[in-house]
Amino acid sequence: MARQIGILLYPDFQLLDAAGVTAAFEIAGGFGEAPYEMTPLSRHGGLVRSSSGMAIETVPLTTAGQFDTLVVVGGEGHRQAMNCPELQAFIRYQATTARRICSVCTGTFLLAAAGMLDGRRVTTHWQQAATLKALFPEVMVSADAIHVHDGPVWTSAGISAGIDMALALITEDLGADIARRTAQQMVVFYHRPGGQSQFSxxxxxxxxxxxxxxxxxxxxxxxxxxxxxxxxxxxxxxxxxxxxxxxxxxxxxxxxxxxxxxxxxxxxxxxxxxxxxxxxxxxxxxxxxxxxxxxxxxxxxxxxxxxxxxxxxxxxx
CATH class of the missing domain: 1.10.10.60 (Homeodomain-like)
Structure with missing residues (x-):
């Protein structure tokens, strides 16, 4: 049975935040016995325009099913999205049913706004770490980590770190061999540790x-x-x-x-x-x-x- 992965989008999301994790799950599913099935989601459904101008067709939140894993992407539109009551309610609901709640880059702000991160250790893009700390003082921000796993919540830094996080999730699901083969197919490092510095x-x-x-x-x-x-x-x-x-x-x-x-x-x-x-x-x-x-x-x-x-x-x- 396929593992259901929800990819939560909003206007002016970062295209590669969504594409990187989606590609990793897609490729890994081709190697594993239990494939992944990705569903792009948005508040109203339909085409959602990324900050690059390219758009992705999405399913509205009201018709979304149950997910094994929810991934919230980052992007220029995260400030507006984090203040959307519907998105906050959806994230909180998924946290009661999904096995894992994840974010890429500034998607962490949406999880924090939904109250998912108080008392948890998280990361985001290093340029936004101070802002995240200021807005959500109860969240423990590891500004220099590539990705952080705290209970059912996974957070990651910039674009490539989302792929690192996805490979770690794949390792958890399907084992190191499948994750390694996925990384080889994508021509990326198999395993950069989550605590590794984002930059020199x-x-x-x-x-x-x-x-x-x-x-x-x-x-x-x-x-x-x-x-x-x-x-x-x-x-x-x-x-x-x-x-x-x-x-x-x-x-x-x-x-x-x-x-x-x-x-x-x-x-x-x-x-x-x-x-x-x-x-x-x-x-x-x-x-x-x-x-x-x-x-x-x-x-x-x-x-x-x-x-x-x-x-x-x-x-x-």
């Missing part, structure tokens, strides 16, 4: 004026050093007070936080790609104490280094 820390912290670009590169090359504010300020020829203030304005975080983010990125790379002992990695990336590094990993990735290494090893086999 250096890219995130690049100043628009590139005022501290050289300093950030210097920090990345000197992580073993004791990188205090005084050391960093001296590196750019500024007073410590002026440096701290200017750095926070340009980069968007304190110097200490920037150093930790760069250390975490370097440490995770070593944890996943090398067989070096954890204490050696802690020393070479400036954490020095493995316990200090473990606590930083838990704050940022919600997993200790040992778990991340085990997952990386499992993906490689």
């Amino acid at each position: 820390a250096l890219l995130e912290m690049a100043s628009p004026q590139e005022r501290f670009a050289d300093l950030l590169g210097w920090i990345r090359s000197n992580l073993k050093q004791r990188l205090t504010v005084d050391v960093l300020a001296s590196q750019v020829g500024m007073s410590s007070r002026n440096f701290s203030r200017s750095f926070r304005v340009a980069v968007g975080m304190s110097p200490a936080k920037a150093v930790e983010r760069l250390r975490l990125e370097a440490a995770r790379e070593q944890v996943e790609r090398s067989t070096l002992p954890i204490e050696v990695i802690a020393a070479m990336t400036g954490f020095h104490d493995p316990e200090r590094m473990r606590r930083a990993f838990l704050r940022e990735f919600h997993q200790p280094p040992q778990s991340i290494r085990r997952n990386a090893t499992a993906r490689a086999t």
